[in-house]
Amino acid sequence: MSYTQIAIDAVILALLLDLFALRTQLVGRKIFWTSYLIILVFQLLTNWWLTSRNIVMYNAHEIIGKRLAGAPVEDLLFGFALILSVQSLWVHFGRKARP
Amino acid sequence: MLKWSYMAMLAFTIAGSFWLEIVLKVRVLLRWKRWLKSILPIALLFVLWDAYAISRGHWYFDTKQIVGIYGPFHIPLEEYLFFVIVPIAAIMSFEAVRGVKKHWLAGDE
Numbered sequence: 008m009s010y011t012q013i014a015i016d017a018v019i020l021a022l023l024l025d026l027f028a029l030r031t032q033l034v035g036r037k038i039f040w041t042s043y044l045i046i047l048v049f050q051l052l053t054n055w056w057l058t059s060r061n062i063v064m065y066n067a068h069e070i071i072g073k074r075l076a077g078a079p080v081e082d083l084l085f086g087f088a089l090i091l092s093v094q095s096l097w098v099h100f101g102r103k104a105r106p
Numbered sequence: 107m108l109k110w111s112y113m114a115m116l117a118f119t120i121a122g123s124f125w126l127e128i129v130l131k132v133r134v135l136l137r138w139k140r141w142l143k144s145i146l147p148i149a150l151l152f153v154l155w156d157a158y159a160i161s162r163g164h165w166y167f168d169t170k171q172i173v174g175i176y177g178p179f180h181i182p183l184e185e186y187l188f189f190v191i192v193p194i195a196a197i198m199s200f201e202a203v204r205g206v207k208k209h210w211l212a213g214d215e
Contacts (some may be wrong), residue, residue, distance in 0.1 A: 031213045032209060035160050038210040042199040049122055049195075053115045062111050062171045069164040080136045089152060093193040095145035101214035 010069040014081040017088035029096040033095055043090060050086045054078035111171035112184040116191050123195035132201035134194065141197055148190040156181050156189075 008016075025033050033039035057063045058077035070079040126132045136142060157179035159165055167182055175183040204212055 010159065017155070023162050033213065034212065036213065038200065038203050038207065038212050041205045041210075042196070042205070045199050045203070046196055053119065056111070056115050056118075060171065061113060061168050062115075063144070063165055063167055065165050066163050069162075070164045082206065089148065089189075089192065090196045092148045093144055093196055096148065097140065097197050098199065098214045100143050101212075103214075 008020055010065070010079065010081045011071055014084035014088070018084045018091075021088040021091040021095070024092055025072040027096050029100045031095045033091060033098065039091070039094065042094070043087070046090055047083075047086070050082070051076040108170055109173050112167070113173060116184060116187050119191050123198045126198045126202045130202050130205045132198050132205060134198045134201055137169050141194060145190060145193045148193065153179070153181065153186070154187050156185055157200065164177070 022034065024031050025031050055076040055078070058065075058074075070081055073080045075083065113133070124135075127135055160181060167184075172182045172184055177183060179184050200212070204210065
């Protein structure tokens with residue numbers, strides 16, 4: 008599987024976790040999207056650092072080739088899946104035990 | 107100095123988020139059981155993804171710009187730290203928004 012395919016699968020899995028498995032429904036909440044946008048700014052800055060200096064490099068055959076702030080657009084899917092799944096678990100484990 | 111290039115990005119992420127712990131008192135680090143449970147399963151999956159991607163050459167690292175310590179699956183130490191530091195920063199950001207917008211529900215009230 009290419010980076011593109013795995014990244015799309017990761018986003019789907021994260022959405023399934025948030026919407027159905029844990030039912031945290033973060034993608035319907037302003038608190039999630041606001042924090043995601045803040046994190047996205049930092050992701051673009053750090054992606055630019057890592058790619059413009061060639062600290063991390065990508066195989067051109069494994070990505071569609073569109074880039075944002077130096078990094079493959081697939082990185083946005085990677086970051087979204089990572090953040091949504093972690094925040095969903097964080098909210099899940101913060102729920103009070105219901106009587 | 108060059109070998110700290112990737113580590114500098116991790117230090118930047120810590121600098122950009124961990125101040126929330128003190129200034130906005132998001133109290134994420136103190137709730138260590140909760141963040142450990144939230145991060146470990148996801149970090150494990152991303153490490154497996156990283157291992158596959160590195161083994162297939164999807165991405166690779168400039169060996170002059172990493173410290174040169176490797177963990178399981180020949181994954182650089184920086185990558186392991188990434189999968190802990192970035193999720194903690196993400197949780198701190200989430201809690202910071204909650205701290206400022208107290209009427210926005212997160213689902214765990």
